[in-house]
Each structure stands twice: as C-alpha cells, then as structure tokens.
Amino acid sequence: MSTRPISDHALLGDCRSAALVTTDGSVDWLCAPRFDSPSIFARLLDEDAGHWSIRSAGASEVTRRYVDDTLALETTFHGPDGTLVLLDTLALGRGERGHSMGASSPGVLLRQATCTEGRVTVEMEYAPRPEFGLVKPLMQAVPGGLVAHGGAHVLTLSTPVDLRVRDSVADATITLRAGEHLELALQTGHAWGPEPQLHKPRNIHRRLKDTLAGWRSWSQLHAAYQGPWQTQVGLSGRVLRALTFAPTGAIVAAATTSLPESVGGERNWDYRYTWVRDASFTLQALSTAACEMEETAFFTFLARASATQLDHGTDLQIMYGVGGERDLSERPLTHLAGWRGSAPVRVGNDAWLQRQTDVYGEVLDAAHQICRDSGTLDALTRSFLIGVADAAARNWNEPDQSLWEIRGPARHFLHSKLMCWVGLDRAIALAPLLGAADRVDSWRRTREEIRAAILTRGWNDDLGTFTQAFDAPDLDAALLMMPLVGFLPGDHPQVRATVKAVADHLTDARGLVHRYRAADGLPGDEGTFLLCTFWLAHAQALAGDEALARKAFQTATSYANDVGLLAEEVDSATGEPLGNFPQAFSHIGLINAARAIRDIA
Numbered sequence: 001m002s003t004r005p006i007s008d009h010a011l012l013g014d015c016r017s018a019a020l021v022t023t024d025g026s027v028d029w030l031c032a033p034r035f036d037s038p039s040i041f042a043r044l045l046d047e048d049a050g051h052w053s054i055r056s057a058g059a060s061e062v063t064r065r066y067v068d069d070t071l072a073l074e075t076t077f078h079g080p081d082g083t084l085v086l087l088d089t090l091a092l093g094r095g096e097r098g099h100s101m102g103a104s105s106p107g108v109l110l111r112q113a114t115c116t117e118g119r120v121t122v123e124m125e126y127a128p129r130p131e132f133g134l135v136k137p138l139m140q141a142v143p144g145g146l147v148a149h150g151g152a153h154v155l156t157l158s159t160p161v162d163l164r165v166r167d168s169v170a171d172a173t174i175t176l177r178a179g180e181h182l183e184l185a186l187q188t189g190h191a192w193g194p195e196p197q198l199h200k201p202r203n204i205h206r207r208l209k210d211t212l213a214g215w216r217s218w219s220q221l222h223a224a225y226q227g228p229w230q231t232q233v234g235l236s237g238r239v240l241r242a243l244t245f246a247p248t249g250a251i252v253a254a255a256t257t258s259l260p261e262s263v264g265g266e267r268n269w270d271y272r273y274t275w276v277r278d279a280s281f282t283l284q285a286l287s288t289a290a291c292e293m294e295e296t297a298f299f300t301f302l303a304r305a306s307a308t309q310l311d312h313g314t315d316l317q318i319m320y321g322v323g324g325e326r327d328l329s330e331r332p333l334t335h336l337a338g339w340r341g342s343a344p345v346r347v348g349n350d351a352w353l354q355r356q357t358d359v360y361g362e363v364l365d366a367a368h369q370i371c372r373d374s375g376t377l378d379a380l381t382r383s384f385l386i387g388v389a390d391a392a393a394r395n396w397n398e399p400d401q402s403l404w405e406i407r408g409p410a411r412h413f414l415h416s417k418l419m420c421w422v423g424l425d426r427a428i429a430l431a432p433l434l435g436a437a438d439r440v441d442s443w444r445r446t447r448e449e450i451r452a453a454i455l456t457r458g459w460n461d462d463l464g465t466f467t468q469a470f471d472a473p474d475l476d477a478a479l480l481m482m483p484l485v486g487f488l489p490g491d492h493p494q495v496r497a498t499v500k501a502v503a504d505h506l507t508d509a510r511g512l513v514h515r516y517r518a519a520d521g522l523p524g525d526e527g528t529f530l531l532c533t534f535w536l537a538h539a540q541a542l543a544g545d546e547a548l549a550r551k552a553f554q555t556a557t558s559y560a561n562d563v564g565l566l567a568e569e570v571d572s573a574t575g576e577p578l579g580n581f582p583q584a585f586s587h588i589g590l591i592n593a594a595r596a597i598r599d600i601a
Contacts, residue, residue, distance in 0.1 A: 002028070002044055002339050006259055007561040007577045009044070010064060010073050012109070013242025014090035015102020018255035019109060020044060020581070023062050023562075025075055025086050026053035032188040033107045035245060035252045035322055036272040038131045038347075040155065040188060045258060045345050046336040050129030052186065054113055056084040057121040057173070064563055066235070070215035071242050072208075073563070082118025082178070086111065091185075091207050097217040099294075102246030108199070109186040110208050115176035122182070126163065126170040128155050132333050132347075136168040144198045146170055149191065156196040158185040158204065183208075227598035229590075232557060235564045236587035240285065241294065243584050245322035249297025250274040250305075251282060252322060254568065254580035260342035261526035261569055261579050268342055270349045271568075271580040273328060275319045276302060276359040277403045278585060279366040285591040299370045302363060303381050310387040315395070316363070318356045318405075319349065328352040351405040358403050360392035361419030361426075365485065368426040371433055382434045389427035389439070393446040396420035397453075403478060408521025412470040414458040415478035421450040422485045454487070459494065465501035466494065474518035475505055477532035480539045490542025499539045503548075507536070508572040511555040527569030527578045530556050534589030541596040549597050557590065566590065 009020040009028065017037065020029035028043040028051050042049035056077035064075045072089040088111050093104030113122055126146070128137055130153040137150025146163055148155040157163075160182060163170035174182065183204035187196035199207070218241060225233045244251050254271035261267035279302055286295045305324040306316055317326055329352075332344035367385050371377065377385070396417055399410035403419075424447040431440050457470040468476035479498050483490040506514045512528035513536050537552035559570050559577060566586035568579025 002047060002337075004028070004044075005576060006339070006567055006579075006581050007565075009565075009581060010066075010561075010563045011071065011239065011242060011255060011565060011582050012073060012088055012090045013071055013255075014092055014105035014107075015242065015244050015246035016105045017090065017107070018242065019088075019090060020255065021073055021075070021088055023064060023075070024053065025055040025077075026051050027088070027109065029256060030109065031272070035243075035255065036270075039133075040128050040130055040153070042129065042132050042336070044256065045339055046133055048129070049133030049336060050127055051125070052109075052127070053123070053125045054086055054111060054184075055123055057123045060084075066563055067212060068216075069219035069234075070212050071238050072212050072215065077120070079118075079120055082120040083116045084120040084122060084176070085114045085116050087114070087208065089208065089211050092211045092214040094207070094210060096214045098221050099218075101214050101218050101241070102244065105246070107188045108207070110204055110211065111184045111186075112181060112204070112208055113176070113184075114181035115178055117178050119175065119177050122174045122176055124161070124163075124172045124174070126157060127168065129168075130155075132336060132345075134335065139165045139168060139170060141165065142198070144200070147195065152191050154189045154191050154193075154195055156187045156189070156198060158187070158199040160201055225591075225595070227594065228601070229553070229557070229594045232560075232564060233591050233594050236285070236591050239565065239582055239587045240282070240584060243582075244294065244298075248323060249294070249301040250320070250322040250324075251278070251298055251584060253278065253585065254583050256580045257347055258342070258345040259339055259578070259580045262342075262524050263340050263571070263578070264342055265524035265526075266342075266344070267522060267524060267526055268338065268344065268346055269351075269580070270330070270347050271583075273319050273321055273349060274301070274305075276306070276316070277318060277356065277362050278588065279362045281588050281592060282584070283366050283369045285588040295370060299366050302366065303384055306363070307380070307384055310384075310391050315355050315357075316359050316388065316391060317352060318354060318359050319352050326352070354401045354405055355398070355410065356403060356405070356416065357392070357395050357398060357400045358416045358419035360388050360395070361422035361485075363388050364392070364423040364426040364430070368430055371430060377433055382436075385427070385430065386434055386436050386439065389423060389436075389443060392420040392423035392427075393443060396446070396450050404515055404520070406520045408519065411472075412457075413476075413478075414454060414466060414469060415476065415481060417450055417454055417458070417470075418481060418485065418487055421447055421454065421487060424450070425486075451487075463501070464497050466498045468516055468518060474516060475501055476516045476518075477502055477506055477513050477529065477535060478515075480532070480535040483539050483542045484535065490539060491544055495539070496543055499536070499543060503536060506532075510570070510572065510575060511552065512559075512570050512572070527571045529569055530559060530566055530583070530586040531568075531589040534586070534593040538589070538593040538596045541593065541600050544600060546597065546600055549593070549600075553590075553593050553597060
C-alpha cells in the first residue's frame with residue numbers, strides 16, 4: 001500500500017487529464033485520456049499499481065516550485081556532487097494560447113532532467129500498469145525508446161537512454177555533467193489505433209517551451225484580481241483551469257479517487273466528476289480570476305448535461321461525467337490496497353442517484369451570474385431555467401440527502417431549503433430575460449413561504465442559532481452560506497449568532513472547521529474541511545469582522561503544500577491533509593474568501 005503523504009504530490013494538467021508527481025520525482029498517478037479514465041500509474045493507491053520515477057541517486061535536498069505563471073513543475077535535487085533539475089508537464093496542443101488551451105492536448109507527459117552544476121547520477125524506473133494496476137504490459141525496445149502493449153493501451157516512451165527491461169519494469173542509471181540533459185516523453189494511445197509516435201529530443205524541448213508559453217498566455221489573460229493573497233488566488237485559478245475538461249467546459253471536483261477522509265476508513269470516493277452543487281461558487285471564483293469564457297463554458301455544460309431531465313419528471317441530477325454522462329455507477333477495485341490501507345478503492349460515485357434539492361438553487365444562481373455579465377439566453381436555456389425554478393417551487397419541502405450526500409435517511413436540511421429560496425430569488429430577477437413574467441407572483445409566494453419556514457423551523461431558540469435540519473439541534477457548516485447567498489445580511493444578529501456557534505462548536509483546536517458532528521449513516525470519522533474554513537472566513541468578512549476573517553483564512557491556507565495545493569480535509573489529530581487532491585472546492589473557497597476580505601478592507 002502507498003504510505004506517502006497526500007501533500008507530497010504536485011499536480012500536472014493539460015485540461016483533459018491529470019498526473020500527480022511526488023517530491024522525489026515519481027509520477028504516481030496518471031489517468032488518460034480523460035480525468036475519469038482508468039489509470040496508467042496509480043502507486044498513489046497501491047505500491048504495485050504503476051509509477052515512473054526520475055531522481056538523483058543518493059541523499060539530496062529537494063525543493064519544488066511551479067515555473068512562473070504555469071503548472072509546469074520544477075523539482076531540484078541538491079546533492080553533494082551536483083544539482084539535478086527535473087521539469088515535468090503534460091503537453092498542451094501545439095500553439096494553443098489563452099482560452100484555446102487544452103483544445104487539442106495530445107496526451108503526452110513531458111519530462112526533462114538537467115544537470116545544472118557538478119555531476120549527478122540519475123536513476124530512472126518506469127513501470128506502467130494500465131487499468132488501475134491490472135495490466136502488466138509487454139515491453140519492447142525500439143530505436144529511440146520503448147513500446148508497451150497491454151490490455152486496451154499502447155504506451156510509447158521516448159528516451160535517449162537504453163533501458164533494461166525485467167518483468168514489465170524498465171530502469172536505467174545515467175551520469176550527467178553540468179549542462180547535460182535528458183528529454184523524455186510518454187505518449188498514451190489505444191491498442192486498436194495507430195501506434196503513438198516517438199518524439200525526438202529536440203521536439204520534446206520545443207513542446208516543453210510551447211506548453212510553458214501556453215500556460216503563461218492563459219495566466220496573463222486572467223490576472224485581474226488585485227488584492228491580498230494575490231499569488232494564491234492566481235495559482236488557484238490555474239488549478240481550476242487544470243481541472244477543466246476543455247472539450248466540454250466541465251470542472252472536476254478533484255484529480256483523484258479514493259483518497260480517504262480518515263486514514264484506514266471507508267469514506268473513500270471518486271471525485272473525478274462534475275457536481276452541480278459547485279456551480280455558483282465555481283462561477284464566482286472564475287469571475288474573480290477573470291475567467292469569463294470558462295464561466296460560460298461551465299454553465300453551458302451544466303445546462304446541456306441536465307437538459308430534458310425535468311421534462312421527464314425526474315429530479316435534476318446532482319453530478320455528471322466530464323462528457324455529460326449521467327450513469328456514474330460505483331464499483332470497488334478490490335485488487336487495490338488503498339492509500340495507507342484505506343479500502344475500498346472506488347470508481348464511479350453512487351451519489352448521482354441521490355436527491356439533493358439544493359441543486360435547483362445552484363443552477364439558477366449560476367445562470368444569474370452568467371446573465372449579469374452577458375445578459376442573453378437562448379430559447380432552450382430559458383425553457384430549461386423556467387423548469388428548474390418550477391422544480392424548486394414544487395420540491396422545496398421534500399426531504400433529501402443534503403449537499404454533503406449523507407447516506408442516511410432523507411431529512412429536511414436547512415441548506416437545501418435555503419438553496420431553493422436562492423433559486424426562486426434568482427428566477428424572479430431573471431424573469432424578464434426568461435420571458436416568465438406570468439410565473440413571478442407564484443415564485444414570489446413560494447419564496448416567501450420558504451423564507452418563513454427557515455426563520456421558524458430552522459432557528460433553534462434554545463441554542464440561539466440556525467441548525468442543520470428543521471426541528472433538530474445539530475450544527476452544520478453549510479449554515480455559513482446564509483449570508484454568502486444573500487438570505488440575510490452578514491451583520492444580522494441571527495447570522496452573527498450562527499457564525500459564532502459554528503466557530504465555537506465545529507472548529508477544532510487548529511482553527512479548522514468540521515462540516516458537522518452529527519451521525520451521517522457512515523462508519524468512522526472525517527477530518528476538518530478546508531472549504532468550510534474558507535466559508536467561515538467569508539462569512540466573518542461579510543459581518544465586518546476583518547481580523548477574524550483574516551485569521552481563519554490564513555489558518556486554512558497554512559495547510560497548502562509546498563507548491564500551494566490544497567487537499568479536501570485536514571486530520572485534526574495530526575494536521576495531515578486528507579481526501580482527494582487537489583480539491584477544486586478548497587481552491588474555490590480560497591478565491592471567494594480572498595475577494596470578500598479584500599472588499600471590506
């Protein structure tokens with residue numbers, strides 16, 4: 001099983017798929033050609049599930065960074081006799097710049113190892129294991145590289161170094177002197193298609209330079225945010241772009257599956273899909289990062305993926321595959337041990353079958369944000385949004401599983417009611433664009449009915465706070481959304497009391513916020529949620545409590561790893577990051593909280 005810390009990994013992305021690289025230069029995760037494809041390397045989840053390592057032999061001091069304004073990873077090994085610099089990136093399409101980035105990414109992992117001073121011995125080990133480690137491919141040396149055939153995959157490794165092959169593992173030891181370098185490329189392909197081409201070293205070098213130029217061109221277009229934590233906001237924008245599936249505009253929740261919410265536990269889920277619940281806050285973050293075209297693409301994807309569901313009397317689905325797929329059925333991969341023995345490892349996510357009425361509000365809030373910028377909607381989208389608003393009005397008083405996808409009995413969760421209120425509130429504002437003036441009176445009546453229910457059944461006089469569900473005593477960090485979506489102002493006494501209750505009772509000794517502490521139908525515990533800590537900072541900013549907001553924000557960002565990436569959760573006992581990585585929602589929370597704090601300063 002893998003024991004390496006989750007935070008030890010850095011993300012590579014080409015806006016179609018993702019790889020994770022460790023501090024000692026090992027690619028321990030790669031799914032291709034899509035985020036949700038079976039893995040080529042998955043040592044992240046099992047020691048025998050594949051990797052590709054390039055490192056300096058012997059003891060070294062290692063430092064890492066992303067090359068300025070890119071997601072190209074530079075790992076530097078400082079050894080006693082010399083220095084090795086390893087540059088890693090997933091290639092973008094040739095000449096892609098700005099918003100076109102990722103449109104034709106070729107599915108190539110590029111690696112360059114350079115001795116910058118002295119002399120270094122470089123060790124390389126290449127062990128591809130397609131289909132989450134099930135396949136040990138047949139390897140064959142060819143001029144200029146190595147071809148591996150296995151299952152549905154064919155992999156071509158371009159390398160100037162002769163490799164020794166044993167039992168589907170290839171390795172080599174090379175000595176480099178100052179100024180010498182190696183260029184390598186891994187091309188993935190299908191067994192039934194044309195065999196991927198080998199890449200000559202000079203072409204690899206050109207593709208590296210071209211990919212860096214592509215990332216920089218995108219960053220230059222999205223540098224509008226000026227304010228505190230500008231560097232972190234810029235990086236978070238690039239992370240969101242890297243987690244975007246360019247052909248559709250979908251944004252995945254994370255690059256991985258089954259990294260656990262508690263070590264050795266069962267709360268291990270596949271996050272390589274797009275959740276509707278993330279929509280409105282994702283669009284706010286993209287707007288802050290000046291990603292207008294990405295906003296439109298993401299909303300268009302959501303509208304198309306969910307089109308016709310309401311017409312046929314079904315609930316709006318809560319999540320979709322990156323291509324718009326609806327069936328995301330879950331299954332265990334029993335041959336994988338899981339990260340630190342955290343089993344089962346799952347692919348697919350049965351949360352797609354859950355009812356979550358909050359999604360109506362998230363879709364309409366997203367539409368409201370898009371229309372605020374563009375002011376236009378086509379006829380099909382107008383019809384779809386009217387249907388979403390009608391569904392919110394029709395279903396708001398039904399129990400559901402909440403945004404946290406609780407796998408216990410359905411309940412009347414306050415957040416779900418709140419988001420139905422948001423949906424109707426935004427639909428009323430959009431009515432002129434929707435051509436829905438005839439529905440406004442009905443929507444307004446239902447909106448006020450929801451508001452009255454939240455203020456009465458959602459408020460607990462004995463505790464002096466809003467609560468997780470109607471007529472229940474439990475707290476929930478999702479209550480922090482009330483001022484964030486404009487249900488009540490941030491300085492309203494009941495909001496202040498609720499924010500204080502969350503800070504007092506859901507915050508651990510580290511200053512990080514738990515989602516909730518109530519039973520949720522699953523065994524074991526979970527860590528604190530970085531997103532919820534950013535929500536706390538955001539809510540405190542809206543209340544005018546700048547000092548508290550800054551403290552909460554800085555606490556959350558202190559758990560970023562050495563290259564600035566955020567996980568989903570943090571273990572309260574150890575302070576170790578947990579959950580799928582990197583987590584889009586954590587970076588979204590960072591961007592939105594930074595903007596809120598800036599705006600009150």
